[in-house]
Amino acid sequence: QSVLTQPPSVSGAPGQRVTISCTGSSSNIGAGYDVHWYQQLPGTAPKLLIYGNSNRPSGVPDRFSGSKSGTSASLAITGLQAEDEADYYCQSYDSSLSEEVFGGGTKLTVL
Amino acid sequence: EVQLLESGGGLVQPGGSLRLSCAASGFTFSSYAMSWVRQAPGKGLEWVSAISGSGGSTYYADSVKGRFTISRDNSKNTLYLQMNSLRAEDTAVYYCVGAIAAAGTNWFDPWGQGTLVTVSS
Numbered sequence: 001q002s003v004l005t006q007p008p009s010v011s012g013a014p015g016q017r018v019t020i021s022c023t024g025s026s027s028n029i030g031a032g033y034d035v036h037w038y039q040q041l042p043g044t045a046p047k048l049l050i051y052g053n054s055n056r057p058s059g060v061p062d063r064f065s066g067s068k069s070g071t072s073a074s075l076a077i078t079g080l081q082a083e084d085e086a087d088y089y090c091q092s093y094d095s096s097l098s099e100e101v102f103g104g105g106t107k108l109t110v111l
Numbered sequence: 112e113v114q115l116l117e118s119g120g121g122l123v124q125p126g127g128s129l130r131l132s133c134a135a136s137g138f139t140f141s142s143y144a145m146s147w148v149r150q151a152p153g154k155g156l157e158w159v160s161a162i163s164g165s166g167g168s169t170y171y172a173d174s175v176k177g178r179f180t181i182s183r184d185n186s187k188n189t190l191y192l193q194m195n196s197l198r199a200e201d202t203a204v205y206y207c208v209g210a211i212a213a214a215g216t217n218w219f220d221p222w223g224q225g226t227l228v229t230v231s232s
Contacts, residue, residue: 002155036218045206046156048220052213089156093216099172100158100217
């Protein structure tokens, strides 16, 4: 059981908007620690997608956006494309565990 | 080009040892904290260990504390993970990652391609 909870799967048609939630607690996201997001394309290493809740590294399309509120965070993808089909992971720090923690991952299927 | 290249993975028996290496290039290695993150087959990501840029501070997940040791040689731009007393549940792809700190947490960038460690008799 992951400390950060994500839905196992989400799906959407090309061009649509999807969101992936990441729910934590008062010892991680709710404590004010930043949330980061990673994209893992099939058969490849993860790649940083969003850092510091809502910042995109250079080269990441502005179709990807992140937000945080209370004990949760969200990743939104607009204008869905076939190439977005991947696993997405959220990550933060947990003060009770004194460890960086990941969500269980969400598989995005583009219909 | 920023690059992290892991090596040292393989098949090892339960209770055995293995040392992973990660060669860094394209950035000032000694200025960056580094971490290891692993992914069991078909599973999610798990943070394993971290080390400061100087090597003076190290951190471990409870699942590996006392069995794994992280270290670095800044003169060789290389990160290491010594894994002892290996268990079946340590079977995973191990990724070498850069760790950038802000607001009490780290984000991980860049990532290596990973090296597979299989613990089995």
